[in-house]
Amino acid sequence: MKGYMYILLCSDGSYYTGSTIDLERRLEQHQNGEGANHTKKRLPVTLLYYEEYSRIDEAFYREKQVQGWSRKKKESLIEGKSDLLPELAKAYRDLRK
Template structure:
């Protein structure tokens, strides 16, 4: 089954990806054969994943989540979605100088 997944890297950053085979892809990231981003930030830990029936849906979700702020990503990981995600999507008002 296709998945969208989020990894927490050793430096505390997050990596968002999608794959047809989650177990194989996690092994690749851990072995240094995954993305260049995670290769230099090992070890990595799976902190979130969603399962899809279609690869293109998993890829679309990956791209959506990649565009989110760190705070919104953490809310998703902590499964605080229904109450927190909409508020985290709103832009903050600009400060006057």
């Protein structure tokens, strides 16, 4: 079953990262306040980015990966600047050396 990982921009400027098997339906749920608690309180939301996977478990894995990223790293992904991702993956403690 196909799956999607997606990033939404909330009305307060925060990002929400999720995964689903039906992207269109899930976006509608978020807009109607039937989505996650985070988006319910920050309507409206705008779809900024998504990736399609052949299986939902792959999309879910990617969701969990991206959720752990910094805002800057998510923005690089959204903007298609994949060349910046490795540099943004470095931990702050590694940059102080």
